[in-house]
Amino acid sequence: DADVTQTPRNRITKTGKRIMLECSQTKGHDRMYWYRQDPGLGLQLIYYSFDVKDINKGEISDGYSVSRQAQAKFSLSLESAIPNQTALYFCATSDERGYTFGSGTRLTVV
């Protein structure tokens, strides 16, 4: 089993719909992150959490929200999806030795 699991792997949704992307990890890490990746723009940090009670906005948090349900689970929500949120989304965890990424969720908003 993967250390960091994202569901779904692919999703097509309509403009205005609410959608949740889920991430779970078996690394035992306290720190979890959500990034989005657009072609030519690298990975941009959306939200991060350093423990269950700690949630912080990243560079591009507008239009997104998160929930840290447990140490192992960190979900990302788009309250009302719009086409420019079409991107590849990655969840990651970290400790002092480095970062581990999930396989990504490809989201298309039509």
Next chain:
Amino acid sequence: GQNIDQPTEMTATEGAIVQINCTYQTSGFNGLFWYQQHAGEAPTFLSYNVLDGLEEKGRFSSFLSRSKGYSYLLLKELQMKDSASYLCASVGITGTASKLTFGTGTRLQVTL
């Protein structure tokens, strides 16, 4: 603030050596990562430098100069499977919080 620059694209020949440069300006700098990413896949860890100098790991080496805000990734004996994007990412610490900031990535094309 955080700013990372790396070339957008590079091309090299199979069997050759290629150097991918990265410059950074990172508040509370605490290390630099290199990741490899194939299209549509997750980034995978290549190297981490926190002290000045060269770290060698098989065909891949990474160098860091903290005083110059500069790093490079050196790939030797290039193989076709090395065609991928290479992401430079710096760690910045503010208080007790550390954050990883990525460059836009360098797309490497290995040709015959």
